[in-house]
Amino acid sequence: MTDSPRRAPVTRAGATPAGRRRLRRALAAAAVDLFVAKGYEATTVDEIAAAAGVGRRTFFRYFDSKDEVLFANHDEIVAEMEEAFAEADPERDPVETACAAVGLVLDSYAAELDVSLKRFTLTRTVPSLRDKEVATVDRYQRVLARYLRARFADQGDETASLRADVAAAAIAAANNHVLRRWLRSGGQDDIGASAAEAFALVIDAFRAERAVAEETTVVAVMTTATPLHSVIAKVNAALNGK
Amino acid sequence: MTDSPRRAPVTRAGATPAGRRRLRRALAAAAVDLFVAKGYEATTVDEIAAAAGVGRRTFFRYFDSKDEVLFANHDEIVAEMEEAFAEADPERDPVETACAAVGLVLDSYAAELDVSLKRFTLTRTVPSLRDKEVATVDRYQRVLARYLRARFADQGDETASLRADVAAAAIAAANNHVLRRWLRSGGQDDIGASAAEAFALVIDAFRAERAVAEETTVVAVMTTATPLHSVIAKVNAALNGK
DNA sequence: CAGCGTAACGGCACTCAGTGTCACTAGCAA
DNA sequence: TTGCTAGTGACACTGAGTGCCGTTACGCTG
Numbered sequence: 386m387t388d389s390p391r392r393a394p395v396t397r398a399g400a401t402p403a404g405r406r407r408l409r410r411a412l413a414a415a416a417v418d419l420f421v422a423k424g425y426e427a428t429t430v431d432e433i434a435a436a437a438g439v440g441r442r443t444f445f446r447y448f449d450s451k452d453e454v455l456f457a458n459h460d461e462i463v464a465e466m467e468e469a470f471a472e473a474d475p476e477r478d479p480v481e482t483a484c485a486a487v488g489l490v491l492d493s494y495a496a497e498l499d500v501s502l503k504r505f506t507l508t509r510t511v512p513s514l515r516d517k518e519v520a521t522v523d524r525y526q527r528v529l530a531r532y533l534r535a536r537f538a539d540q541g542d543e544t545a546s547l548r549a550d551v552a553a554a555a556i557a558a559a560n561n562h563v564l565r566r567w568l569r570s571g572g573q574d575d576i577g578a579s580a581a582e583a584f585a586l587v588i589d590a591f592r593a594e595r596a597v598a599e600e601t602t603v604v605a606v607m608t609t610a611t612p613l614h615s616v617i618a619k620v621n622a623a624l625n626g627k
Numbered sequence: 628m629t630d631s632p633r634r635a636p637v638t639r640a641g642a643t644p645a646g647r648r649r650l651r652r653a654l655a656a657a658a659v660d661l662f663v664a665k666g667y668e669a670t671t672v673d674e675i676a677a678a679a680g681v682g683r684r685t686f687f688r689y690f691d692s693k694d695e696v697l698f699a700n701h702d703e704i705v706a707e708m709e710e711a712f713a714e715a716d717p718e719r720d721p722v723e724t725a726c727a728a729v730g731l732v733l734d735s736y737a738a739e740l741d742v743s744l745k746r747f748t749l750t751r752t753v754p755s756l757r758d759k760e761v762a763t764v765d766r767y768q769r770v771l772a773r774y775l776r777a778r779f780a781d782q783g784d785e786t787a788s789l790r791a792d793v794a795a796a797a798i799a800a801a802n803n804h805v806l807r808r809w810l811r812s813g814g815q816d817d818i819g820a821s822a823a824e825a826f827a828l829v830i831d832a833f834r835a836e837r838a839v840a841e842e843t844t845v846v847a848v849m850t851t852a853t854p855l856h857s858v859i860a861k862v863n864a865a866l867n868g869k
Numbered sequence: 870c871a872g873c874g875t876a877a878c879g880g881c882a883c884t885c886a887g888t889g890t891c892a893c894t895a896g897c898a899a
Numbered sequence: 900t901t902g903c904t905a906g907t908g909a910c911a912c913t914g915a916g917t918g919c920c921g922t923t924a925c926g927c928t929g
Binding site: 637639640642647681682688 | 880
């Protein structure tokens with residue numbers, strides 16, 4: 386009982402990539418459970434690490450901060466979105482493409498309902514977590530905006546940057562609206578139908594210059610208050626195709 | 628040199644409301660200067676407090692956190708927006724009203740160009756400050772959404788909640804776009820003109836059913852791909868006025 | 870002007886997030 | 900078996916944020 390500090394046997398989980406992912410998920414799961422059980426602020430990182438059977442220092446090797454543990458898979462989702470944009474059909478309406486890409490977020494949330502619900506209650510309750518979530522949304526909103534900016538610029542839109550920012554924000558808002566409604570229903574609502582409705586609204590509002598395929602009759606609608614240059618621009622865009 | 632700890636003479640600035648505001652501004656100014664001079668993380672709250680001639684504990688009586696000092700007047704702006712909504716013309720298009728209200732943000736930024744520019748560089752540089760700014764934007768975006776939700780519901784829109792969220796996000800995005808462009812120009816651009824253009828885009832996209840005032844000629848524009856029910860709905864809305 | 874009471878302030882101690890460092894060793898390769 | 904690599908835990912440290920308390924400046928009342 387004198388000398389050796391009796392070091393606990395270390396099962397080095399992070400040795401293999403699969404093990405790393407496992408431990409990451411274990412840490413995240415332990416954290417969420419603790420947050421729900423005794424509150425976010427009241428839960429220390431020590432407790433999370435202990436619950437996952439690792440040291441406190443190891444926790445910070447897997448997550449940069451305590452709150453990041455709640456949005457563990459966010460980076461993967463963003464990566465999926467980038468990938469979706471890379472292999473998207475260039476002929477398709479950019480806003481539609483962006484809506485489809487952001488639908489990946491809905492999918493990932495729907496894939497793990499229990500965690501999503503717990504995170505939802507936490508983000509509704511804890512201000513700092515709400516802010517953190519807003520920041521993550523902003524991150525993929527930027528990805529959307531970047532894609533749309535490039536596509537709008539391709540279409541010769543001189544206000545591409547502005548329209549891209551606004552459209553990206555609208556898409557993200559529609560996505561969040563659907564997501565929150567679905568989570569409030571406890572995952573019972575038909576999330577696909579809600580998403581279709583919401584995205585239809587956005588697509589309708591932001592379809593590029595209301596342009597259409599050739600050989601269709603186009604009737605331009607605008608009020609008499611529309612400035613002349615705007616009328617000319619829109620008619621020109623409609624007649625010259627997309 | 629023995630007994631009395633020689634307490635420094637305390638000039639109790641916060642005794643009067645005006646004094647409180649002065650000290651708040653002094654703390655914010657000292658903080659911003661230090662942030663710019665030696666970096667955000669490298670600046671401690673002790674240094675900020677010392678620069679303003681108060682104790683560290685006092686700093687936290689004026690600001691809840693170190694990063695909040697950068698967005699000192701945000702609460703006032705939100706209050707102004709709420710006020711603007713309270714006394715807004717009910718006849719006016721809700722989206723227009725919301726755009727006008729969010730213009731108050733632009734005004735307040737333009738009113739103190741130097742601080743705005745410093746904050747801009749900081750939020751571009753420091754990730755945590757960027758997140759904080761996003762969170763503040765989200766806060767007034769919620770105010771916009773709440774107003775729009777009520778107004779859209781008044782108009783009998785069954786998707787009022789969705790449209791309100793999306794429109795609020797679009798307005799906030801347009802506002803941010805204009806703001807960032809203006810700040811990048813060092814405050815040289817015509818912020819009013821940019822704002823008018825950006826808000827016009829949003830208003831055009833979200834004007835309730837594209838309704839117009841009476842006694843104007845309306846030409847409805849939509850593609851031949853538009854579903855019949857949508858055509859009917861839009862024409863009906865246009866003919867029946869707002 | 871004098872006394873009173875309130876509250877602003879500074880100081881101290883404490884918790885906890887986050888980081889650098891280092892010794893240790895599990896697990897893999899030669 | 901031996902050596903190397905890297906994941907890990909322990910320790911120490913900084914700094915944000917908070918509770919508490921003694922002090923006292925300052926507004927207010929008489």
